[in-house]
Amino acid sequence: MRLASRAAAAVVLLSTATLACTAASAPPPGVRAQAHPALAAVVERVPPAALGATYRPGCPVGPDRLRLIRMNHWGFDGKVHRGELVVHEGAVQPLLRVFGKAFDAKFPIRRMRSAAAYGGDDARSMAHDNTSAFNCRQVTGDPGRLSRHAHGDAVDVNPVENPYVDRGGTSHPAAGRPHLRRDRAVPGMIRPGDVVTRAFEEVGWHWGGGWSHPDYQHFSATGE
Numbered sequence: 001m002r003l004a005s006r007a008a009a010a011v012v013l014l015s016t017a018t019l020a021c022t023a024a025s026a027p028p029p030g031v032r033a034q035a036h037p038a039l040a041a042v043v044e045r046v047p048p049a050a051l052g053a054t055y056r057p058g059c060p061v062g063p064d065r066l067r068l069i070r071m072n073h074w075g076f077d078g079k080v081h082r083g084e085l086v087v088h089e090g091a092v093q094p095l096l097r098v099f100g101k102a103f104d105a106k107f108p109i110r111r112m113r114s115a116a117a118y119g120g121d122d123a124r125s126m127a128h129d130n131t132s133a134f135n136c137r138q139v140t141g142d143p144g145r146l147s148r149h150a151h152g153d154a155v156d157v158n159p160v161e162n163p164y165v166d167r168g169g170t171s172h173p174a175a176g177r178p179h180l181r182r183d184r185a186v187p188g189m190i191r192p193g194d195v196v197t198r199a200f201e202e203v204g205w206h207w208g209g210g211w212s213h214p215d216y217q218h219f220s221a222t223g224e
Contacts, residue, residue, distance in 0.1 A: 036100030041071040043092055051086070051134075053120030059136035060151045065089050066134060071099060073109045076187060083112025086134040088152030091221060094203035095133075095155065098219075101199040108188045110158055115149075126159035126173040126217075140164060140172050154220035157196065161188040162216035164208070182216070190216055 048055065048063040055063060067089050075081045087095060102109070111128065115135035118125040122140055125132055134152040139145040148154035156162075163176025171177040179189060190196050190209065197207050206223035208215030 036096060036103065038103055039071040039073075039096065039100055041069055041096055044068045044070070046086055050114075050116060052116040054086070054115045054135045054137075056136060060146070061088055061134075066152055067092050068114070069095065071096070073099065073103060073112055074106045076108045076110055078106075078108075081109075081111075083109065083131070084114055085112060085132065085155065086114050086116070086152070087155075088134070091133075091153045094205065094221070097203055098196070098199040098205075102196055105195040107195055108158075110160070110188065123173065126156070126164075127175065129158060129160040129173075129175075131155065131157050131159075140166065148220045148222060148224045153222065154218060154224075156217040157190060157219065158188040159217045161186055162190050162209075164215040164217060165213050167213055179216075 044067065046063055046066045046068045050068075051063060051066070065088055066086055069085045069087060069092060071083060071085075072080050073083045085095065109131050112131045113125075115122065115125055115130075115132045118128070118130070120135055120137060122135060122137055125135075126140075132149075133155045134149060135147070136150040137147050139147045149156075159173055160176045161179050163179055164172045165180065166172060171180060179186060182189070182191060185191075190207070192209065197209070200207060200219045205219050205221050208218035208220070
């Protein structure tokens, strides 16, 4: 029993140390992140006012733990564009690694804007094929559950090319229904074993594409 207790304590300490290391490894706010020069990523604190309708008192993570990442990405037009994601501070480094590999592979991203640009309206953001992260909201199609996006450790990538199918069989967004066929190569589509899924796997994040109600756009640190 003593050995078991010590082992359990060691696991707790290791988990705590890992979380502390993850948060500490994020570049200081306002400093250019050099992990991938082509991204030209800059990490900044997020003023509460800039979060708009994506945040309200009582959300799982407060503005002080959120970071704004400004970084480059390839567009569907074959050009480099500037995008932004609001994420939990502990998600900064993993996501810089992921989007660095996506950039190297010239994986196209339609647009990358904060959910605040859409007034926190996830349906509008998805319809605009917008890649986004933090948004203190319920699960789309399942209002009884709080989304992982409310914690800032989940990202939706190219929602039209990678739709979510809710429990009632509805595709979100509606324009994504033709892309429920996953047996063909489509620019911006995420598929098992591609550069995007591999990159997320390497940082320990999970893809919703294999769920019973698939969420092809969704990646999270917890698998939720």
